[in-house]
Amino acid sequence: MKTQVEDINRNIYDIKNKDDYEIKIQGLNREIVEEISRLKNEPDWMLEIRLKALKMYEELALPTWGPDLSELNMDDIATYVKPKSKLNSSWEDVPEDIKNTFDKLGIPEAEKKSLAGVGAQYDSEVVYHSMKEDLIKQGVIYTDMESAVRDYPEIVKKHFMKCVPISDHKFVALHAAVWSGGSFVYVPKGVKLDFPLQSYFRLNSPESGQFEHTLIIVDEGASLHFIEGCSAPKYNKVNLHAGCVELYVKDNAYLRYSTIENWSKNMMNLNTKKAIVGKNAQMDWVTGSFGSKVSMLYPMSILNGQGAKTEYTGITFAGGGQNLDTGFKVIHNAPNTSSVINSKSISKDGGACTYRSLVRINENAKNSRCSVSCESLMLDDKSRSDTIPVNDIKTDEVEFSHEAKIGKISDKTIFYLMSRGLSEEDAKAMIVRGFAYPISKELPVEYAVEMNNLINLELEGAIG
Amino acid sequence: MEKLKLNNTPVRTARNFAINNIELPVEIPNKIKNFESVEITNSKSNIDNEVSNKELTYGIGKILEELVFKNANNKIRIQTTKQKEDIKIIYNFDENNLNLINQIEILAENDANIIIIYKSKTSKQCFHTGIIRTIAKENVQLNVTIVNLLNEETNNFEAIENTLYQNSNVKYTIIDIGGKTSVSNYYSNIIGNNANNVLKTIYLGKDKQIKDLNYIAELRGEKSNIDIDVQGDLNDEAKKNFKGTIDFKRGCKKSKGNENESCMLLSNRAKSIALPMLLCTEEDVEGNHSTSSGKVDEKQLFYIMARGISYKEAVKLIVKSKFNKIIETVQDSELKEEILKEIDERLN
Numbered sequence: 001m002k003t004q005v006e007d008i009n010r011n012i013y014d015i016k017n018k019d020d021y022e023i024k025i026q027g028l029n030r031e032i033v034e035e036i037s038r039l040k041n042e043p044d045w046m047l048e049i050r051l052k053a054l055k056m057y058e059e060l061a062l063p064t065w066g067p068d069l070s071e072l073n074m075d076d077i078a079t080y081v082k083p084k085s086k087l088n089s090s091w092e093d094v095p096e097d098i099k100n101t102f103d104k105l106g107i108p109e110a111e112k113k114s115l116a117g118v119g120a121q122y123d124s125e126v127v128y129h130s131m132k133e134d135l136i137k138q139g140v141i142y143t144d145m146e147s148a149v150r151d152y153p154e155i156v157k158k159h160f161m162k163c164v165p166i167s168d169h170k171f172v173a174l175h176a177a178v179w180s181g182g183s184f185v186y187v188p189k190g191v192k193l194d195f196p197l198q199s200y201f202r203l204n205s206p207e208s209g210q211f212e213h214t215l216i217i218v219d220e221g222a223s224l225h226f227i228e229g230c231s232a233p234k235y236n237k238v239n240l241h242a243g244c245v246e247l248y249v250k251d252n253a254y255l256r257y258s259t260i261e262n263w264s265k266n267m268m269n270l271n272t273k274k275a276i277v278g279k280n281a282q283m284d285w286v287t288g289s290f291g292s293k294v295s296m297l298y299p300m301s302i303l304n305g306q307g308a309k310t311e312y313t314g315i316t317f318a319g320g321g322q323n324l325d326t327g328f329k330v331i332h333n334a335p336n337t338s339s340v341i342n343s344k345s346i347s348k349d350g351g352a353c354t355y356r357s358l359v360r361i362n363e364n365a366k367n368s369r370c371s372v373s374c375e376s377l378m379l380d381d382k383s384r385s386d387t388i389p390v391n392d393i394k395t396d397e398v399e400f401s402h403e404a405k406i407g408k409i410s411d412k413t414i415f416y417l418m419s420r421g422l423s424e425e426d427a428k429a430m431i432v433r434g435f436a437y438p439i440s441k442e443l444p445v446e447y448a449v450e451m452n453n454l455i456n457l458e459l460e461g462a463i464g
Numbered sequence: 465m466e467k468l469k470l471n472n473t474p475v476r477t478a479r480n481f482a483i484n485n486i487e488l489p490v491e492i493p494n495k496i497k498n499f500e501s502v503e504i505t506n507s508k509s510n511i512d513n514e515v516s517n518k519e520l521t522y523g524i525g526k527i528l529e530e531l532v533f534k535n536a537n538n539k540i541r542i543q544t545t546k547q548k549e550d551i552k553i554i555y556n557f558d559e560n561n562l563n564l565i566n567q568i569e570i571l572a573e574n575d576a577n578i579i580i581i582y583k584s585k586t587s588k589q590c591f592h593t594g595i596i597r598t599i600a601k602e603n604v605q606l607n608v609t610i611v612n613l614l615n616e617e618t619n620n621f622e623a624i625e626n627t628l629y630q631n632s633n634v635k636y637t638i639i640d641i642g643g644k645t646s647v648s649n650y651y652s653n654i655i656g657n658n659a660n661n662v663l664k665t666i667y668l669g670k671d672k673q674i675k676d677l678n679y680i681a682e683l684r685g686e687k688s689n690i691d692i693d694v695q696g697d698l699n700d701e702a703k704k705n706f707k708g709t710i711d712f713k714r715g716c717k718k719s720k721g722n723e724n725e726s727c728m729l730l731s732n733r734a735k736s737i738a739l740p741m742l743l744c745t746e747e748d749v750e751g752n753h754s755t756s757s758g759k760v761d762e763k764q765l766f767y768i769m770a771r772g773i774s775y776k777e778a779v780k781l782i783v784k785s786k787f788n789k790i791i792e793t794v795q796d797s798e799l800k801e802e803i804l805k806e807i808d809e810r811l812n
Contacts, residue, residue: 065476065484358481363732381714381747390481391738396729396759406712406742406751 027075030054033177036080040146040180045157053166053176060170066356067294067323072268077240079178079211135193141186142197145213148184155186159215163246163302164274171242171270175211179244182212187222187253196225196258214245216255220278223254239267241292247275249283251305256284263291265321270296279305279334287314289326298356300329303337303365311340315436318351318383327356327389332365343374344436347383354386359393359400366397376406377435465489470525470621471647471678473707475741483739486676486705488645490619492531493563493591499538501561501585506542506551509576513539515567520595522651522680523623528593531565536594538566548575552796557592557614558585566594575605577795582642584615589644593621600632602656607635609794613806614642616671623649630656630685637793639803640675641668641810647676654716657685664790665694668810669702669734678707683716683749694725695790697783698734699811706736710751711743719746723753728760728783780811 033054037047062069135142141152148156166176183199199214218224228245241263249255255275263269269292275283285299301310312328330339345353355374376385387404409431417427469485476484504511517533542551555564570578582592592614600606614620620643628634640646652661667675681690692708710721727736740753760782768778784807794800 063478065478356477358478366732376742376744378744378747378749381745383745383747385742385744386475387740387742387753388475388477389740390477390483391736391755391757392481392483393727393729393736393738393757396732396734398729398758400755400757402738402740402753402755404740404742404751404753406744407749408747 027077028054028057028079028174028178032079036178036180039080040149042149043153046149046160049161049166050177050179053161053173056166057170057173057177060167060173062170063296066296066325066354067352069268069270069294072240074174080180138191139188140191140193141184143184145179145182145184145215148215152184152186155217156184156215159217159246159248160213161244161246163248163276164244164272168272172244172272175213175242175244175272179211179213181210182214182243183216184214185216185224185226187218187224189219190221191219192223193225196227198227210239210241210243212243214243216246216257217248218250218253218255220250221252222250225256225258227258228260239264241267241269241271243271245271245273245299247273247283249275249277249281251278251281253278253281254284255282256286257299258286260288261291261295261297265291265293267292268294270294273297273299275299275301275310277301277303277305277308277310280307281305282309282311284310285312285314285328287312287326289314289316289324292324293322295324295326297326298329298358300331301339302331302333303339304333306334307336308334309338312342314343316343316345316353316355318345318347318353320349320351323352323354325354325356327354329358330360330370332359332361332368332370334364335366336368337365338369339371341370341372341374345374345376345385346379346432346435347376347385348379350382352384352386354388355404357389359389359391359402361393361395361398361400363394365395368395368397369399370401372402372404374404375435376404377432378406378408465491466527468525468527470528471649471676471707472522472525473678473739473741474522474680474709474711475743477739483705483707483737486647486674488647488674490528490621491591496535496537496563496565499555499561499564499566501556501558502538503554503556504540504551505553506549509545509549509551510543512541515539515541515569516597520623520625520651521653522649522678523595523625524593524621524647524649524678528621529595529623532567532593532595536565536567538564540567541569541571542578543571544574544576546574548577550577550579550795552579552581554581554583555592556583556585557590557618559588562586562588562590564590564592564594566592568594568596570596570598570606570608571601572599572604572606573601577607577609579609579611579794579796579799581611581613581799582620583613584618584642587615587617589617590614591619594623596622596624597626598624598634599627600629600634600659602629603631604629605633607637607795609637609639609796609799611639611799611803612642612646613802614646616642616644616673618643620646620648622647624651626650626652626661628652628654628656628659628661628685628688631658632656633660635662635793636664637790638663638665639791639794640665640677641803641806643673645674645676648678650677650679652681652690654681654683654688654690655685656688658687659685660689662691663693664793665692665696666787666790667694667696667704668807669697669704670699670810671702672700673702675702675704677705680709680711681721682711682713683719683721684713685716685719687718688716689719690721690723692723692725693790695786696726696736697728697730697786698736699730701731701733703735704737706738706755707741708739708753709741709743710753712746712749712751714745716746717748719749721749721751725755726786727755727757728786729757730760730779730783780808783807783811
């Protein structure tokens, strides 16, 4: 019995606007890094970080594991693109073609539904930002990274590339050398936001790289839900996304970070995301990886405070020509910490999904708990699905369990549903939806049309 | 002393996960004389030393593999006859036989039970590296038991390569409780349709013992099966790496693979790393793996201690009961007793 699930309808994501930019810098060397810093009018300390990172980038080797990255040629990648637009505080001021694209992706609609703040990054610069006034009154800061470097230098200096050190891996070093755009969020002590903040990234320029930096600090006892979405139109040349997300969840704070990635299928998505979680704080990740040609994406929680918790809920869907290597990393560094990992993957039409993870429970993490569950669904015999989890346990006072399953849609289940009057196609579609449901119910679909499109179009896609 | 990178996983992952291979200082003995202290018990098989030097698909590492091919001081090839038979090979390390570099090749054309035991009759440091190849022809039932009872000064490196043809049924039981460092590589090439491979392992680590287990099963035949069950216990500062890979190759339709590894930690200084991999390029299969780590179940401990048994004895009972389901499959009752006695002593 064969199962077919149609590809995502990418029409709205593959909109290409005229590659119209004010500045576009190609390649990577010291002069280019200095030029980017000069164009942004940055303080010296930031240029120093950039130059140190460039040196690190040159020293570090490409990873010897995971998907093939040989197609990536840094000389061809635009490390900085500035569209013909300045940062706008009003939607009306955003240039028409950029606005049309975001309109089609549903950003203003999402905002109309009283989204608190929307930061849209188009190529390398943040073009639009807005925030509800009551947030400002509560002392919440939500701005683009360039403004944060200028307006809140002490906070940025203290946290920038500290959670993710520039020596982490080659693409982190690259990111730190040429980063541009991104979001900065600070939620003061005790402030609990009951609506999410949203940021959107989109690449338009062919062969360009997107190196946005997201820095979020949720101070003690505060609470935040942050949503990011990513997409790019399809060009023939390989694009690169090497963003970096640094999250600080202070004592007793809560942060949920939701991501929908639907990069076009010529994108190398080599993103790095890390969170440091304080005492009795909680960090939840919800991730949907649908797009890109190659993804290497492993969000990480470092549970440094006693009683810290983290939960990872992720789904990966790889179609033809895609190699999506995704997963999660957690380090238990304090007593009574806990983590729950729940991952699902679907591969079809020759697509390859890999779940790769690390659970490390250190000596001092007494009475910690970790539970891992990963399931993979293969929809045909051309595809590939691998599970590569590392479980590193350094203490006896621990409860650790890991389970993984791999397989196809059960013939018995199809038979059961068909005996209740469903057609074979509907039965299979229902099973695929049911498989993804525990993850899709966590995704904030009500906040953006794009996310609705992704989940529903894909899983309700014609099957037969 | 040479530092070697050994026991590479079939698929690499990030280097800082510290699991792609194990780096160890290995002292390879200079002078290799024949290993005389070996007992072979069998009734009918043809035995010679015409073993194959064909390169291993995985193995522990090229340097040790070459060492075996060039300098083996004991070679045994067994071709089973038409009647079912029991074969026992015992290597006794003693003052005159401190270094063993061996090759064992078993061509099973009919049912057989094979037991291979490594024992120390000396407290001196010994060295063992070896290759065991087993080939199970069509419809054969082959049971292989390997028991490592080497002393705590000895380094033990063993590569096993196992090929299964149609309808064959191969059961491997590995009792890995001895040695200072014990590195084992098990590769099963399940070619035949309906072939079934069961691998059960016990490991026990104490003091500063290191255990590195790298098990790889490739399923190629339709309706083939692999079942891996690894039960272990780590005490003191012992360290264990378990790398288990089930690889469903395209075409192995309706095949199943199950892998379970459970590690009981009896010390807060013991370290356990597990990498249970499932690789899959065939849609119509079922693969499952599970791993768990933790200390002795407190409820069980309380229940036993409430009956007047000391903490130490209660822990021993729990560990032995966990191991017992695997030890029970050893068909030699004398050996079974010897293993239990050894576990008992090592848990003291």
